[in-house]
Amino acid sequence: MIAMQALPGFRDFLPSDCAARNYIFAKWREVARRYGFVEWEGPVLEPTELYKKKSGDEIVGQLFNFTDKGQREVALRPELTPSLARVVAAHEREFKKPLKWFSIGQFFRYEKQQRGRLREHFQLNCDIVGETALAADIELVSLCIDIVRAFGFTERDFVVRISDREFWTDFLRSQEIASERWDEILQTIDKLGREPREKTSEKLGQLAEPVLRILSKGGKSEKLDRLVDGLRACGLANFVDVDVRIVRGLAYYTGIVFEVFDRAGKFRAIAGGGRYDNLIEQLSDGSASQPALGFAMGDVVLGELIGETATAGEAMEKATAVEQKINIYIVIAKEERRADALGQIQQLRDRGYRVDYPLTPGKVARQFQTAEDLGASIALLYGDEWPQVKVKTLATREETLVANEELLAHLQAHLSL
């Protein structure tokens, strides 16, 4: 029995898990760069106040927070957006607008874990700052779709549900509802799918009838139409559904909001985001003001969906397998040749080949087995043939003798990496 284990909700990444994670990160990075986004990072630990301040009280109860040795109230970041807002406010004039920034990092929350929901996870965040035009919303949703597509998913596998908070705030204004109640009503609409209809009606009171009528009709707006038109021009309209039931829990969203789900409805949201035009101004106490929008995509649900989707799973399997293989394994058949082998190993590694060899004397049969296990395509045997080396192509079992000093040239000609 091992005494120490990881804390609940925290993961160990064994090599295969790490390879899968790196694969996800690589796709995220690759597609974000295709869209002209640049990478940045913020601190993992932030003052608790940053999250208490304006992002809605609902998040505070789930913070992984504590008091540090300097008596500061701090929290492991649960999300990136407040940090981004702070950074943008502090460096507002240093960059031309719009900013297109992305970040990959670890985020934390303190709550009971269950499937798809740990106390720690990795997230991609993509944000556009300094652009009010709907074109920015189209760009962001397009990027989100293309990132999911990059893993081999199609419109049969996932859907982006798009909504607009302004659709609801316009409605509430038309109903002459006091703005203090808006957040509470939006929360109720957000919960609509998860709560019994009677409870919703009770909470909405006189609004229940018009709200339910809108939902049964589907809800439409000129802005949402234009958004979908823009995505259609990109050829991405098949990936989206307008669905005004999407509101999102965070209070800081102000306009378009969206969430990505698997079509089968088996998992939690894969990604989510929206427009938060007032947050930067709020967090900076008015010293900076920038419209902004962004989304986040986590590694946990995405990873589960990749694992359960044949095409995506195979693509990842293939990519990670290649990544973990070595190119060349050195078989030391005679210990007298170890020094010669080491000299060549150094040369090969300098040239960029992935090379491994037995650290202790061992049977030749076992060494070939190890070469196979490590995924080498070629084995070099150092033994009685010296100063020649036996070059064996493992897949075909073909062997040729090559003089050791001609080995580099020989491999360059015969081993394509």
Add this chain to the structure above:
RNA sequence: GUGGUCGUAGCUCAAUGGUAGAGCCCCAGAUUGUGGUUCUGGUUGUUGCGGGUUCGAGUCCCGUCGGCCACCCCA
């Protein structure tokens, strides 16, 4: 935070209240320096932990920790 359910070897799982097992993995062999198959042998457990009932507990009871599921909440 609340409720339900589960916890046996590194992994997947067996064991009517009566001496804890199998498969896989791993390790070592099968006449001198050649790998994916095969054969032989071998290692591994305070049955999550702590109490209790019993002649006797992996099995029943209580507590605790951990996993899973639902609720809460959702970045």
